[in-house]
Amino acid sequence: MKKNGILNPQLNRVISEMGHRDMLIIADAGLPISKEVERIDLALKCGTPSFSE
Numbered sequence: 001m002k003k004n005g006i007l008n009p010q011l012n013r014v015i016s017e018m019g020h021r022d023m024l025i026i027a028d029a030g031l032p033i034s035k036e037v038e039r040i041d042l043a044l045k046c047g048t049p050s051f052s053e
Contacts, residue, residue, distance in 0.1 A: 010040045 006012040018024065025031070033039070 008040065008042060011042070014038070014040065 006015065014024065
């Protein structure tokens with residue numbers, strides 16, 4: 001990531017603001033999380049990429 005950068009500006013901002021004990025979770029759309037949690041949609045279109053991609 002450091003050599004090539006991160007293309008998604010929202011993801012780049014979140015990672016740059018993270019501290020030592022912060023967590024970043026990557027999940028599919030079915031993960032039940034509260035409305036207060038920041039979410040970044042990395043989908044290109046509905047169903048792409050799939051979770052395994």
